[in-house]
């Protein structure tokens with residue numbers, strides 16, 4: 001293996017490692033290939049292509065294109081859940097009537113995602129598995145209590161397990177997905193009466209910009225108070241994060257000016273972002289404070 | 303030696319068989335293997351839209367696509383659109399409104415504009431502006447492009 005930890009841009013060296021290309025048509029076949037090990041999974045390619053070209057990640061010996069695997073695309077109702085196939089594109093999510101009806105906050109986030117061309121190519125499974133702390137579907141899905149479905153074929157038959165999305169990420173580009181597992185779908189519980197959810201993304205341009213910060217807030221609103229509160233932040237830590245202290249500051253309290261100010265202060269203290277090219281840590285903390293307050297104001301007035 | 307793979311797809315309405323390097327971009331294949339140079343390389347990172355093509359009807363950045371992923375798909379490039387009488391109004395509108403200066407962004411811009419009009423024949427200026435968010439133009443300041451697309455949508459179609 002070449003040493004590609006620093007800016008290795010020699011495409012010949014990187015592509016040389018691909019020994020096999022596979023484009024399976026069924027889940028069973030795809031899981032069989034994964035089980036043999038050392039596989040790079042390709043969906044829309046909008047993360048994989050730039051990352052491999054820049055040498056930030058190297059190909060494994062097998063490149064498996066999952067774009068033709070049957071049954072991984074589309075949105076359906078599954079009991080008390082909305083089930084979204086891993087290959088569903090951001091464009092499809094944005095327009096899907098079931099998503100618009102049952103998870104409008106996810107459609108809203110998809111509307112602020114990149115450009116039309118990227119939304120037509122990029123998949124939900126790719127956005128989740130790329131595991132960027134700034135991935136724009138992650139924060140809304142976390143506040144909606146989404147879970148991921150992972151399938152594998154360890155001993156000849158297909159098994160699946162589910163994991164809350166909030167627990168799926170372990171670091172930038174790292175998740176709890178095992179090497180032999182494929183993310184097949186995301187399940188979102190259908191909203192309870194009184195459910196409200198909001199998403200806010202800050203970037204210097206409305207779209208085509210990696211989020212400087214993002215905020216998701218959800219809960220059940222009854223008699224002017226929020227319960228079952230979920231607050232999550234993107235791009236302020238190595239993974240998207242829940243904010244338990246901010247949630248606790250709001251839970252069950254009347255959503256008045258005092259509660260909102262206290263929650264916004266807690267949110268600022270709770271995050272520990274870094275300085276990077278997009279913003280300083282200080283600026284990110286101020287954004288979190290001000291925008292959390294504004295979003296809660298809107299929820300209170302709605 | 304890097305791994306090669308045989309693919310078959312429809313290119314501008316005609317069946318095509320090509321052997322490609324599995325890590326090659328669709329853009330490199332179109333320009334260097336197939337020899338269609340209307341599709342442009344601007345950034346190679348999905349930011350500029352100069353490489354926009356239609357894949358099974360949807361627009362995509364060909365610089366972000368693996369060439370092998372063309373297998374079995376229906377591909378249309380600017381050369382295909384140029385031969386399509388349905389796109390006459392759009393092409394003429396670009397000329398009439400002076401929406402072309404250096405012309406580098408134009409193939410991608412026209413491909414994306416045709417997609418906007420196909421999905422929303424009554425697109426207003428706001429919808430058009432949002433639709434071309436992924437297409438950069440260093441010359442025109444966009445106004446003439448938006449005007450051109452708007453006139454093609456309400457006039458020519």
Ligand SMILES: Cc1cc2nc3c(=O)[nH]c(=O)nc-3n(C[C@H](O)[C@H](O)[C@H](O)COP(=O)(O)OP(=O)(O)OC[C@H]3O[C@@H](n4cnc5c(N)ncnc54)[C@H](O)[C@@H]3O)c2cc1C
Nearest residue numbers: 043044045046047048114122123125126127129136183348
């Ligand atoms: C110009 C540009 C702008 C962008 N803007 C945004 C933005 O505004 N917001 C945002 O969130 N992202 C943005 N992105 C990032 C990217 O488009 C998204 O993350 C997209 O959803 C990735 O999906 P994909 O299908 O293209 O993934 P791929 O590139 O195919 O895959 C991404 C990763 O996930 C793995 N993977 C894919 N599917 C599965 C699966 N089912 N199971 C297991 N592993 C899998 C792959 O192996 C790879 O590591 C942008 C990218 C570009 C180039």
Ligand code: FES
Nearest residue numbers: 344345346351365
């Ligand atoms: S060259 Fe593909 S988007 Fe710029």
Ligand code: FES
Nearest residue numbers: 403404439440441
């Ligand atoms: S006309 Fe020159 S870049 Fe658009």
